[in-house]
Amino acid sequence: MSLILKGFGKVLKNKEILAPINLTIKVNEIVAIQADMEHMNAFLSLVEGKRSYITNEIMMNEQSLQGCEDLFIYRPDMGEYKRLTPEQCIQFWCDLYKVKINIDNVLALTELTHIRNKKNKHLTFSEKKRLQFARSLVQNTSIFIFQEPTYQLDLQSKQVFNRVLNEILKNGGIVIVFTSSLEEGVRMATKVFRLNSRGLQEVELGDEGEKEAEVKEDETDSLIENDTVYQRKFEKISAKSDDKYILFDPLEIDFVETRERQTILHVNNEEFYSTVSMKEIESKLIPYGFYRCHRSYLVNLQRVREVVVWSKNSYSLTLDKGNEQTVPLSKSRYGELKAFLNW
Amino acid sequence: MNLRLIRVLLLKEIKDLIWNGQVAILFVTSILMILVFFTFNQLEFNLPGHSITMFKGIPTTLSFIVLLVTMYVQGNLMVEEKEQNTERLLGLIKVKYINVFISKAIVTYILSYLLFVLAMVIHGYSFENFITASFFTIPFFLMFLFLGTIIAEASSNTIEVSLYGWPIFIVYFVIEGLIYSSIESRFFYLFPNYHIERGFSLIEHGEFLAVFNYIYVPIIWMFIILFFLKKRRKNSKTILNSGFS
Numbered sequence: 001m002s003l004i005l006k007g008f009g010k011v012l013k014n015k016e017i018l019a020p021i022n023l024t025i026k027v028n029e030i031v032a033i034q035a036d037m038e039h040m041n042a043f044l045s046l047v048e049g050k051r052s053y054i055t056n057e058i059m060m061n062e063q064s065l066q067g068c069e070d071l072f073i074y075r076p077d078m079g080e081y082k083r084l085t086p087e088q089c090i091q092f093w094c095d096l097y098k099v100k101i102n103i104d105n106v107l108a109l110t111e112l113t114h115i116r117n118k119k120n121k122h123l124t125f126s127e128k129k130r131l132q133f134a135r136s137l138v139q140n141t142s143i144f145i146f147q148e149p150t151y152q153l154d155l156q157s158k159q160v161f162n163r164v165l166n167e168i169l170k171n172g173g174i175v176i177v178f179t180s181s182l183e184e185g186v187r188m189a190t191k192v193f194r195l196n197s198r199g200l201q202e203v204e205l206g207d208e209g210e211k212e213a214e215v216k217e218d219e220t221d222s223l224i225e226n227d228t229v230y231q232r233k234f235e236k237i238s239a240k241s242d243d244k245y246i247l248f249d250p251l252e253i254d255f256v257e258t259r260e261r262q263t264i265l266h267v268n269n270e271e272f273y274s275t276v277s278m279k280e281i282e283s284k285l286i287p288y289g290f291y292r293c294h295r296s297y298l299v300n301l302q303r304v305r306e307v308v309v310w311s312k313n314s315y316s317l318t319l320d321k322g323n324e325q326t327v328p329l330s331k332s333r334y335g336e337l338k339a340f341l342n343w
Numbered sequence: 344m345n346l347r348l349i350r351v352l353l354l355k356e357i358k359d360l361i362w363n364g365q366v367a368i369l370f371v372t373s374i375l376m377i378l379v380f381f382t383f384n385q386l387e388f389n390l391p392g393h394s395i396t397m398f399k400g401i402p403t404t405l406s407f408i409v410l411l412v413t414m415y416v417q418g419n420l421m422v423e424e425k426e427q428n429t430e431r432l433l434g435l436i437k438v439k440y441i442n443v444f445i446s447k448a449i450v451t452y453i454l455s456y457l458l459f460v461l462a463m464v465i466h467g468y469s470f471e472n473f474i475t476a477s478f479f480t481i482p483f484f485l486m487f488l489f490l491g492t493i494i495a496e497a498s499s500n501t502i503e504v505s506l507y508g509w510p511i512f513i514v515y516f517v518i519e520g521l522i523y524s525s526i527e528s529r530f531f532y533l534f535p536n537y538h539i540e541r542g543f544s545l546i547e548h549g550e551f552l553a554v555f556n557y558i559y560v561p562i563i564w565m566f567i568i569l570f571f572l573k574k575r576r577k578n579s580k581t582i583l584n585s586g587f588s
Binding site: 098135 | 347348354355359361362363427428431432436437438
C-alpha cells in the first residue's frame with residue numbers, strides 16, 4: 001500500500017505556486033518535508049481542494065482518493081471548542097467520524113487524562129496541541145498530514161507526538177510531516193525532503209549515504225592536502241556577511257550545519273554562512289570539543305545540555321538554556337557519543 | 344441535509360451552551376425584561392380623553408426576545424465556529440453549512456421559544472392563544488434566525504456581532520415606536536412589527552383564523568432575508584461548504 005503523488009503542483013496565471021511533485025510514500029513510512037510557510041500552505045491547500053483528486057494527482061494504491069475527507073490533516077491554526085472538555089471533544093470527534101474507540105486510551109496516550117474534565121480554554125498551548133494530536137487517533141484513515149506539529153511545543157508534548165506517530169505506524173499509516181525545522185524533520189522521519197521553488201528534493205539521511213559522502217569529502221580533502229604542503233596554524237573560523245568576513249572564535253560557535261551544500265555557523269541564535277567546507281571546519285574544530293553528531297551537523301559539546309531519546313532510532317541534542325536549539329543525533333553516533341561522554 | 348450530523352452537532356452545541364456566558368446573560372436579561380414589560384404593561388395612566396398603557400404587552404416582549412436572543416444568540420453561535428477556527432475541521436470532513444446552521448438554529452429557537460412561552464404564561468394566555476401564537480410567530484422567529492446568521496457571516500468574532508446587531512436593534516424599535524404611536528400611515532403595513540401587533544390583538548380577542556391574514560408580510564420578510572443570506576453565502580470565502588442545499 002502506498003500513497004502516490006504524481007505531477008502534484010499548481011500554476012497560477014504565470015507563476016508556479018508549487019513545482020510538480022512526484023513522490024511515493026509506502027505504508028509505515030514517515031516523510032518529513034522541510035519547507036517555508038508559503039510552500040507548505042500551497043501544498044496543503046492543494047490537498048484540501050478538489051482538483052488533485054479529480055485529476056488523479058493524489059492516489060492511494062493506484063486508486064484515486066475521493067477528497068480530503070479521506071485524509072487526516074492537522075494545521076496549527078485549527079482550534080477547539082473552548083467550553084468543551086478534552087473528553088467531550090474526543091467524544092464529539094468520535095461521533096463526527098462515526099467511530100467507536102476507547103476514549104480513556106486516547107486520553108492516556110496523549111497524556112490528557114488528568115485534565116479530561118478541564119475546559120479547553122483553560123488548557124495550556126501544549127495541552128491544546130496534544131488534544132489535536134488525539135484527533136489523529138480517532139479518525140479512521142491511513143494518510144496523516146501534519147503541519148508544524150512540534151512548533152513551540154514542550155518536551156512532554158513532543159514525546160506524546162512521537163508516541164502518536166508510533167501508534168499511527170502500528171496501524172499501518174502513512175505520515176507526512178511539514179516542518180520549517182530540518183532538525184525536527186530529521187528527528188521524526190524516515191525520509192526527509194526539502195520543498196522549495198525548485199520542487200521537492202530528498203535530503204540524504206542514512207548511514208550509507210553518510211559514509212559515501214564522507215568518502216567523497218575525504219577524496220576532495222586528499223587532493224587539497226596534496227597541493228598544500230605546509231601546515232597552517234588555525235585559531236578562527238570565517239564567515240561571510242554581506243561584504244565583510246567575520247572571524248569567529250571556535251568556542252563562540254554553538255553548532256555548524258550544512259544546508260543546501262552550504263556550511264552555516266550557528267552563533268547565539270544567528271546564522272552565518274561560512275566560506276569553508278564542513279569537513280575542513282570539522283578538522284579544525286574537533287580539538288576544541290566539537291563532535292560530528294550527524295552527517296549535516298557538527299556540535300559544540302560544551303553547549304550540549306541534554307541528550308533526548310525519542311525512540312530507538314531517534315535522538316537529538318538540546319543546547320544550553322537561553323539557546324535551547326535542538327540538533328539531531330544519528331543513530332550510529334549515539335553509541336559513540338555515549339561512550340565518549342561516559343554517561 | 345444530514346440528520347446524523349445535525350444530531351451530532353446539536354449534542355455538541357448543547358454541551359457547549361451550558362457554559363456559554365454570553366448566551367446566559369442574554370437569556371437572563373430577557374427574563375428580567377419580560378418581567379419589567381409585564382409590570383409596566385399593568386400600569387395605566389389616565390389623561391383627559393386618553394388612556395395610556397406602557398408597552399404593547401406580548402408584541403413588545405416578543406420583539407425584545409427575537410432581537411436579543413434569536414438574532415444575537417444565533418449570530419454568536421454561528422460566528423464562534425469562525426472565531427475559534429473550528430470550522431476548518433468541519434470543512435475538511437465536508438460538513439455542509441446547512442447542517443451547522445440547523446443545529447445552531449434549533450438551539451436558538453428552543454431558547455427563544457422558552458422565553459416566549461414564559462412571557463405568554465405571565466401575560467395569562469389561554470391554551471388556544473398559546474397554540475395560535477406559536478404558529479403565527481414561526482416566520483418571525485425564522486426571519487431573525489436568518490438575520491443573526493447574516494450578521495455572523497459579516498463578522499469575524501462575537502464582538503463584531505454585537506456591534507453590527509445594534510443598528511438593527513435601534514431601527515427596529517424606532518419603527519415599532521412609530522407603529523404604536525398615534526401616527527397612521529399605510530407605509531407601516533410594509534413592516535413585520537405592524538402585522539405582529541395586529542395578529543396578537545386578534546389572538547387576544549379570540550379571532551384565531553383571522554390572525555393568519557397578518558402572517559404574509561412576516562413570511563415575505565423571512566424570504567427576503569433568506570435571499571440575502573443565500574447571496575452572502577455565495578460570495579463567502581469561509582471554509583464550510585457553501586450553499587443551502
